[in-house]
Amino acid sequence: MYQSTSNATYLNDAIATADFAIQSTELSTNSIFRNEGDGDAALFKGILVRYLALLAQEPAVSVTKRNAYRAVLEDQALSIHTYGFNRTHHTIGTDWAQTAGSSGWLSAQLSGIMMLEAAVDLNFSAPVAPVVLFEHCSYGGYAVPLGVGSYTMGQLQALGIMNDDVSSLNVQSGYQATLYEHHDFTGNSLVLSSGDYSCLVDNGFNDEMSSLVITKLGTGQARLAISQEPQVSHTTFYPNPVNMGDLLSIRFGHNVEQAWISLVDLRGRRVFQAAVKASEGTASISTEGLAPGTYILYLAENGGRMSTSKVIIK
Numbered sequence: 001m002y003q004s005t006s007n008a009t010y011l012n013d014a015i016a017t018a019d020f021a022i023q024s025t026e027l028s029t030n031s032i033f034r035n036e037g038d039g040d041a042a043l044f045k046g047i048l049v050r051y052l053a054l055l056a057q058e059p060a061v062s063v064t065k066r067n068a069y070r071a072v073l074e075d076q077a078l079s080i081h082t083y084g085f086n087r088t089h090h091t092i093g094t095d096w097a098q099t100a101g102s103s104g105w106l107s108a109q110l111s112g113i114m115m116l117e118a119a120v121d122l123n124f125s126a127p128v129a130p131v132v133l134f135e136h137c138s139y140g141g142y143a144v145p146l147g148v149g150s151y152t153m154g155q156l157q158a159l160g161i162m163n164d165d166v167s168s169l170n171v172q173s174g175y176q177a178t179l180y181e182h183h184d185f186t187g188n189s190l191v192l193s194s195g196d197y198s199c200l201v202d203n204g205f206n207d208e209m210s211s212l213v214i215t216k217l218g219t220g221q222a223r224l225a226i227s228q229e230p231q232v233s234h235t236t237f238y239p240n241p242v243n244m245g246d247l248l249s250i251r252f253g254h255n256v257e258q259a260w261i262s263l264v265d266l267r268g269r270r271v272f273q274a275a276v277k278a279s280e281g282t283a284s285i286s287t288e289g290l291a292p293g294t295y296i297l298y299l300a301e302n303g304g305r306m307s308t309s310k311v312i313i314k
């Protein structure tokens, strides 16, 4: 109902229900939703996980809460994968912590399948962005997701990535990252295809990167025109100033399905980041938990465009 009406009351009710469901000791044992018995009752876990998964992907929900729902769902999926799923008979029973028998209730099977579908939707095993950069080897320190595009040293610093600091990264399938020694795409470079690079010491490039180009493979070389500044799009943010706790909406100036948003305060600290999906050209993020002040908002779109905007939270 929230998605149809944009009335936040519905969303807040859904959040209150979800928070109760994941915190109640009546509903879970060792963080796994308990056995509700067979018959129609076995379907309720499936209904719960379906809506938790929607909330975990709703940009208007705070990152803290989305991560909490995601973590609960990941526990359920892992339990089914490890214990609940009977690999001989392909069955999932009423108890996700116990191996299912050779036959069972269709309602229980359906609930288990709904959980596994949610696990696929939430992409549990993969980072959300084409490339994620890390401060330390073995994916430690700060982690910054990036979309396709060319990033000068200044742009990287604005996103919270210090010069000569990156030590590990992931590159998703279908993408390529080119790391440059100097701030303006010059000096030594290192081309990395999809994969996990746990320590750039191994590549002779630890704490060296000063600028970066991320390309999507199979789309020609046009995006390698690195001397060009990224295009400025006519994406707008409103209301601006926004009241603390309210939604900040984004209206994209052109077709975009997904974008990555970072908010950086005037001391250069990244205080918020999230992936957002656009619906009919708009998306919104929650400012819940952010202090009043002036921020620089960085938007990296899934086609390579980047834009920045000053946002005031009052």
Ligand SMILES: [Ca+2]
Binding pocket: 135, 136, 137, 164, 165, 166, 167, 207
């Ligand atoms: Ca480092």
Ligand SMILES: [Ca+2]
Binding pocket: 164, 180, 181, 182, 183, 207, 208, 209, 210
């Ligand atoms: Ca450097």
